[in-house]
Amino acid sequence: MLDEILSEIAADTTAVEDTTALALIKIPENIDFDFNALISNFNYGKIKAKNVKGHIIVKNGVLSLRETGMNILGGVVAINADYDTRRYA
Numbered sequence: 001m002l003d004e005i006l007s008e009i010a011a012d013t014t015a016v017e018d019t020t021a022l023a024l025i026k027i028p029e030n031i032d033f034d035f036n037a038l039i040s041n042f043n044y045g046k047i048k049a050k051n052v053k054g055h056i057i058v059k060n061g062v063l064s065l066r067e068t069g070m071n072i073l074g075g076v077v078a079i080n081a082d083y084d085t086r087r088y089a
Contacts, residue, residue: 024085029061042070054079061086 039052054068062084069078 024088026085027058027061027063027083029086031058033058048072 033056035056037052037054037056040050042049042052049070049072052070055066056068057064057066062082064083065079065081067078067080069076
C-alpha cells in the first residue's frame, strides 16, 4: 500500500525557496450555511476517490467539517475539523 502512495508522488528533489506569505482567509460572520455533500466517484488527475461525503457548516465566522471523508487507496480517510480565524482578524 505504501508503494501505491509513493508511486503517486513526483520524485522531483529540486530545492525551491518558498517565498509565499501565509494568509488567513477570513470567514464572514454573517453567513449561516449548512450543506451535506455526497460524491460517488471523484477523479482529479491521478487522485481517484469514492464515496466522498461531508457535512459542511459555515456559521458565526467558523467553517466546520463534520463526518467528512472518502474511500481512497484501499482505505478510509475521515475528518472532523473547524477553521476559525475570528481571534486572528
